[in-house]
Amino acid sequence: MQKLFKLAPWAIAATAAWSLGFIYNVYYGGELSFLRGMYFEKMSLAAQVQDSPRLLILGGSGAHHAVDSEVLSEKLGIPVLNMGLDGPVGLNVILPSILKAVRPGDMVLLIPEDLILLDEDGLLERSAPFGVATGRPGLGGVPPQQLLETIWMQGVPSLRPITKSAVDLVEKGRFTGYYSEPLTEKGDPTTVKYRQGKWWQWKIHKSISPHAVKRIEQFRQEVEAKDATLILSLPWVYASHDEKNLSNMEDIANKLSKIAPLVYDKNDYNLKKDSSLFADTHHHLVFEARKLRSEQLAEQLKPVINTINN
Numbered sequence: 001m002q003k004l005f006k007l008a009p010w011a012i013a014a015t016a017a018w019s020l021g022f023i024y025n026v027y028y029g030g031e032l033s034f035l036r037g038m039y040f041e042k043m044s045l046a047a048q049v050q051d052s053p054r055l056l057i058l059g060g061s062g063a064h065h066a067v068d069s070e071v072l073s074e075k076l077g078i079p080v081l082n083m084g085l086d087g088p089v090g091l092n093v094i095l096p097s098i099l100k101a102v103r104p105g106d107m108v109l110l111i112p113e114d115l116i117l118l119d120e121d122g123l124l125e126r127s128a129p130f131g132v133a134t135g136r137p138g139l140g141g142v143p144p145q146q147l148l149e150t151i152w153m154q155g156v157p158s159l160r161p162i163t164k165s166a167v168d169l170v171e172k173g174r175f176t177g178y179y180s181e182p183l184t185e186k187g188d189p190t191t192v193k194y195r196q197g198k199w200w201q202w203k204i205h206k207s208i209s210p211h212a213v214k215r216i217e218q219f220r221q222e223v224e225a226k227d228a229t230l231i232l233s234l235p236w237v238y239a240s241h242d243e244k245n246l247s248n249m250e251d252i253a254n255k256l257s258k259i260a261p262l263v264y265d266k267n268d269y270n271l272k273k274d275s276s277l278f279a280d281t282h283h284h285l286v287f288e289a290r291k292l293r294s295e296q297l298a299e300q301l302k303p304v305i306n307t308i309n310n
Contacts (some may be wrong), residue, residue, distance in 0.1 A: 074184065
């Protein structure tokens with residue numbers, strides 16, 4: 001019993017330290033906390049728009065950083081909301097997270113980048129942490145052991161983000177992160193991050209995984225069960241037009257088009273060779289490119305929407 005009493009202060013200290021780390025990582029200061037905040041802000045924005053039909057855009061950061069929802073709304077004449085999240089959250093978690101916002105009459109536009117499409121099981125490095133952070137641990141079928149490890153690790157912040165947060169607090173008076181930028185009332189990011197290193201053209205090494213096909217088919221059924229409609233689009237990517245890239249994109253397009261209406265530039269499969277269109281990654285666009293992309297996307301969507309409405 002005496003040994004237990006001696007260990008108690010250590011246990012209390014360890015629990016307190018873990019709790020502080022968890023609060024930092026998940027709620028205030030860590031990158032996950034900003035992703036969590038962005039998600040809940042987008043869900044709140046979607047809840048405020050009562051008009052129907054609406055166009056909800058979802059996917060990873062290749063959706064979040066690649067459209068101008070105001071342009072789309074003006075061109076289509078309907079409310080548009082950017083519900084894009086982060087690719088490493090994974091298909092298994094992104095889809096059910098946004099499904100909660102879908103209402104009867106909505107059109108849901110999924111723009112999945114190749115990180116999501118090529119993944120073999122729909123779970124990536126932020127799948128389990130995102131589920132924990134948003135109050136749905138295990139969402140997407142995260143294995144129990146991985147879930148327990150994730151919960152434990154969220155209480156152990158690493159030195160680099162702690163140092164960054166300390167510098168931010170001194171220099172800016174607040175914590176900042178990749179997803180800490182303000183959003184527009186339509187859920188678009190209000191800032192652009194620019195690439196610091198040299199550009200190189202992206203490679204699409206293989207076609208869509210069987211799991212991604214199956215999960216998107218399931219999502220179409222889930223969307224239709226809510227009396228809504230699923231539409232798909234290929235993302236804009238800075239990539240070469242070599243034979244392998246084009247062949248893989250053609251196969252991806254063929255398989256996606258069998259699931260739901262698919263919109264894309266049939267001349268290049270949305271593979272763009274002009275790096276000036278892109279921001280910090282091969283899937284994120286600068287402001288002007290977001291407008292161009294959205295103008296093209298609106299024209300591609302109009303016949304699909306007309307078919308849905310008729």
